[in-house]
Amino acid sequence: VNQLYGGIIEYARQVKQQNLPSKFIGKNFVFDERVGERITDDVIARCHQCGTACDEHVNCANDDCHLLFIQCPACAEKMKGCCSEKCMEIIALPAEEQRKLRKGKKKEDSLSVYKSRLRPKLKPKS
Numbered sequence: 001v002n003q004l005y006g007g008i009i010e011y012a013r014q015v016k017q018q019n020l021p022s023k024f025i026g027k028n029f030v031f032d033e034r035v036g037e038r039i040t041d042d043v044i045a046r047c048h049q050c051g052t053a054c055d056e057h058v059n060c061a062n063d064d065c066h067l068l069f070i071q072c073p074a075c076a077e078k079m080k081g082c083c084s085e086k087c088m089e090i091i092a093l094p095a096e097e098q099r100k101l102r103k104g105k106k107k108e109d110s111l112s113v114y115k116s117r118l119r120p121k122l123k124p125k126s
């Protein structure tokens with residue numbers, strides 16, 4: 001990983017020097033952030049739910065969601081390890097109900113849900 005990271009830095013330097021268009025850099029830094037690769041010991045991430053400095057990556061306790069997000073221990077307890085109130089409601093349902101929900105769900109839906117939940121909101125607007 002260190003080698004790869006060095007490679008990106010080197011690539012970035014070359015792009016700057018040669019004035020090349022960079023299609024690569026932005027994506028890679030996003031990728032780095034998502035995976036949470038620790039480059040320094042600083043806590044650079046924040047809990048998605050309360051904003052406390054935190055770099056605990058967890059998967060949503062709702063198996064159907066399973067969103068990878070950042071959640072501090074306090075929110076993990078409060079939200080039962082879920083990314084949103086909706087997921088909390090879902091894991092509170094009986095297994096049979098959860099199965100029904102899963103069946104009725106389209107793939108596109110879960111994708112858009114995933115995108116909209118990069119920064120989960122505690123309170124739905126409606």
Ligand SMILES: [Zn+2]
Pocket residue numbers: 047048049050051052071072073074075076
């Ligand atoms: Zn929190």
Ligand SMILES: [Zn+2]
Pocket residue numbers: 060061062065066067082083084087
């Ligand atoms: Zn979730």
